[in-house]
Amino acid sequence: MTSPFRSAFAPLSALLLLSACAATGGGAAYHPEATPYVDVEDAAADLAAAEAGAAIEGKLLLAVFGANWCHDSRALAGWLESERFRPLVEAHFTVVYIDVGTPQNGEGRNLELAAMRGVEDIEGTPNLLVIRPGQMRALNADSAKTWRNAASRSAEEIYAELESYVSAQE
Numbered sequence: 001m002t003s004p005f006r007s008a009f010a011p012l013s014a015l016l017l018l019s020a021c022a023a024t025g026g027g028a029a030y031h032p033e034a035t036p037y038v039d040v041e042d043a044a045a046d047l048a049a050a051e052a053g054a055a056i057e058g059k060l061l062l063a064v065f066g067a068n069w070c071h072d073s074r075a076l077a078g079w080l081e082s083e084r085f086r087p088l089v090e091a092h093f094t095v096v097y098i099d100v101g102t103p104q105n106g107e108g109r110n111l112e113l114a115a116m117r118g119v120e121d122i123e124g125t126p127n128l129l130v131i132r133p134g135q136m137r138a139l140n141a142d143s144a145k146t147w148r149n150a151a152s153r154s155a156e157e158i159y160a161e162l163e164s165y166v167s168a169q170e
Contacts, residue, residue, distance in 0.1 A: 009156075021112060029163060032151070033071075033074040033075060033077070033078040035077070035079050036068075036095050036097040037067050037077070037098070037099040037100075038074060038097075039096060039101070039109065040097045040098055042055065043109075043110040043113060044110075044116040045096050045101070046065060047096055047098060047113055047153045049066070050063070050094050050095075050096035051131065051133050052093050052109035052133075054093075054094035054133045055133030055134060057094065059092055059093055059094050059133075060092060060093050060094075060130055060131065060132060060133075060134075060139075060165060060166070060169060061093070061094050061095075061096065061127075061129075061130070061131040061133060062080070062089075062094070062095045062096070062128060062129070062130060062131075063096050063113075063114075063131060063138075064076060064080070064095065064097050064098065064124030064126055064127075064128055064129075065066060065098045065100045065110070065111075065113075065114050065125065065126060066075065066097065066098075066100065066127070067099055067101060067102065067125050067126075067127040068076055068099075068101070069102070069170060070124075070125040070126065071151050072126055072147070072148055072150040072151045072152075073126040073150070074151075075093050075127045075150045076126050076128065076147060076150035076151075076158070077126075079097055079150075079155060079158050079159075084155065084159070085155075085158075085159065085162070086092070087164060088159065088163065088166075088167040089162075092162075092166045093162070094154070094162075094167075096112070096134060098110050098113060098114075100107050100114075100122060100127075100135050102123060103123055103125070104123050104124055106161055107164070108122065114127060114129060114144070115128075116128055116136065117129055117131060117136060117137055117138045118137040118138050118141035119135075119138055119141050119144045119145065120144070122127045124145070124148045125148065126147050126148065127144045127147060127148075127149045128135040128140070128144055129141070130144075130165045131145050132169070139159055139165065139168070140165070142166075
């Protein structure tokens, strides 16, 4: 049996709990989200087609190795597809999303595609490989794994890093 005292304060305690949760997450940055990671039968063919398209258009390839279950992967995809980033991305990059499953628990897939481009032992998501068409090694092979905190990064930081890849090519 529920006491009258307890049920009278239930709405107040729920409100206080929600306030505490909001206060502890105070550092969380806003980020858009997208869910473009699809387990396709032949991700290698998708990646090869994107590389060919980037070469024809004279663009860099952004190969995003991630998963829809991952908030950082969804955040990075959301920024890349956002209105703010669209002009930069469309002018300088071809984007392909590669689903990697859950590599941290042994259920990874398509990891060999990143390894062939110099990024091995993927344990988390997302990984962002910047590839110049015709070159097998990612330009950012040393930093491709650092995107695992994409949901915590600011839009300005992500945009500046993408711009730096463009500037390095000019």
